[in-house]
Amino acid sequence: MTEVTRPPGRIMEVFRAFLLLGLTSFGGPIAHLGYFRAEFVMRRAWLSERDYADLVALCQFLPGPASSQVGFALGLMRGGPWGAAAAWAAFTLPSALLLVLFALGAAAFEGPLGQGLIHGLKVVAVAIVAHAVWGMARNLCPDRVRAGIALAAVITVVLVGGPLGQVAAILVGVVAGLLLCRAHTEPDRCTMHFPVSSWAGRLAGLGVAGLLVGLPLLAWLTPSVTLAVMDAFYRAGALVFGGGHVVLPLLEAEVVQSGWVGPDAFLAGYGAAQAVPGPLFTFAAYLGAVMAPLGLPLVGAALALVMIFLPGLLLLVAVLPFWNRLRRWDSAQSLMRGANAAVVGILGAALYQPVWTSAILGPREFALALTGFLLLSVWKLPAWAVVTLLAGGGVLVSL
Known part of the structure; x- marks a missing residue:
C-alpha cells in the first residue's frame, strides 16, 4: 500500500465507529451491510449510495467474508492502511473475545431472559435489512429496467440458492447491465479513493496464491x-x-x-x-x-x-487498485448499474430468508420489527439505539 498520512484523529474515528458496530451488529452478513449503510452512507456520509453499492457488489464477487471486506475497505478509504486495520480489529474483536470466553467456560445465554434477548436481536436484523432494501431500491432501481434486474436477482437466488445463487444473481445483473443500462450511463462521480498502489496489489495477489x-x-x-x-x-x-x-x-x-x-x-x-x-x-x-x-x-x-x-x-487489496480504474469505463459503469440492482434483489431475498423466517414468529415480533423500521426510516435514530430498544422489546415479548 502507498504511504498516505492520515491524522490520528481520523484513525480513532474509524476505530470508534466500527467498535460500536462490532458491539451491536447482530443478524449476519446481510444485516451488517445494512448497519454499514445506515452508519457510513446515511449518517456519516463517508461515501455515496452508488459507491457503497459498487463496493458491496465487488465484495460479493470475492471469496471471503463480504461484510468484513466492505468494512476493511471503508476503513482503508477513510484512514489508510492503519484505518483498515482499525476497522477490522474494532468490528471483529468484540465477538471473537466473547466466543473465546465461551470456549473457556464463561456462561452462555440461558433461560427465558437470555433467549428473549437473542430473539429481540434477530428482530433487529429484520428492521435493519428492510430499511437498507427500501433505501437502496429507491436510489439504485429508479426505473423499470433496473427494477426488473432486481426482480430477476430475487428469482435467481430463490431458484439456485446458497452462495452460488448470490454469485449467479450478480452475474445476471452484470450481463443485463451491459445490455440494457447503457442509456443510464452517467459521468463518473466516484468519491472513493483507496491508497493502494498497483505494486502493492500485485504483491497481495502473490501473497494469496503463495500461502x-x-x-x-x-x-x-x-x-x-x-x-x-x-x-x-x-x-x-x-x-x-x-x-x-x-x-x-x-x-x-x-x-x-x-x-x-x-x-x-x-x-x-x-x-x-x-x-x-x-x-x-x-x-x-x-x-x-x-x-x-x-x-x-x-x-x-x-x-x-x-x-x-x-x-x-x-x-481485496489485490483487486482494489485495478478496480478503481476499471469502474471509470463506460462499459464498467453500465455493468455496475446492473450489478447494483442485483445487489438490491439479493438483499430483498435475504430479507425473507433467513432474516424474516428466523425472527418473525407471530404478530408481536412483526409489530416490534415494524417499530424498528419506522425508528430508522422516519425518526432517523442511529442503528445502535434501535438495537438497544428492540433487544429490550424482545425480552418483554418473551416474558
Whole structure:
C-alpha cells in the first residue's frame, strides 16, 4: 500500500465507529451491510449510495467474508492502511473475545431472559435489512429496467440458492447491465479513493496464491500442528464464497473430521456464534481456543482468527487498485448499474430468508420489527439505539 498520512484523529474515528458496530451488529452478513449503510452512507456520509453499492457488489464477487471486506475497505478509504486495520480489529474483536470466553467456560445465554434477548436481536436484523432494501431500491432501481434486474436477482437466488445463487444473481445483473443500462450511463462521480498502489496489489495477489500453495506444502514437509492449523483455517477462508454460514461445512471437515474438536463442542460453539454480534467468521477464534494447538488457548484463537480472515482481505487489496480504474469505463459503469440492482434483489431475498423466517414468529415480533423500521426510516435514530430498544422489546415479548 502507498504511504498516505492520515491524522490520528481520523484513525480513532474509524476505530470508534466500527467498535460500536462490532458491539451491536447482530443478524449476519446481510444485516451488517445494512448497519454499514445506515452508519457510513446515511449518517456519516463517508461515501455515496452508488459507491457503497459498487463496493458491496465487488465484495460479493470475492471469496471471503463480504461484510468484513466492505468494512476493511471503508476503513482503508477513510484512514489508510492503519484505518483498515482499525476497522477490522474494532468490528471483529468484540465477538471473537466473547466466543473465546465461551470456549473457556464463561456462561452462555440461558433461560427465558437470555433467549428473549437473542430473539429481540434477530428482530433487529429484520428492521435493519428492510430499511437498507427500501433505501437502496429507491436510489439504485429508479426505473423499470433496473427494477426488473432486481426482480430477476430475487428469482435467481430463490431458484439456485446458497452462495452460488448470490454469485449467479450478480452475474445476471452484470450481463443485463451491459445490455440494457447503457442509456443510464452517467459521468463518473466516484468519491472513493483507496491508497493502494498497483505494486502493492500485485504483491497481495502473490501473497494469496503463495500461502494457498505454500502452507499445505510446509505442513506436509514439517510435522507441525501449528502449520497444520494455519493451513486449515487459511484454506477455509480462501475457498468459500458468501462467507458466514457457508464456511461452517469447511471448518467441520477440517477440525471435526480430523479429530481436533469434538462434534458436540463444534455445535455448541456454532450456537454461541449466533448469539454474538459481528462476523460469523469469528467462530474460528472459538475453535482455535478449544483446539489450543500450542497448549495456549489465546494463541490458538488469535492464530485461527487471523488465518481465516487473511485470504479475503489480501484478495481485496489485490483487486482494489485495478478496480478503481476499471469502474471509470463506460462499459464498467453500465455493468455496475446492473450489478447494483442485483445487489438490491439479493438483499430483498435475504430479507425473507433467513432474516424474516428466523425472527418473525407471530404478530408481536412483526409489530416490534415494524417499530424498528419506522425508528430508522422516519425518526432517523442511529442503528445502535434501535438495537438497544428492540433487544429490550424482545425480552418483554418473551416474558
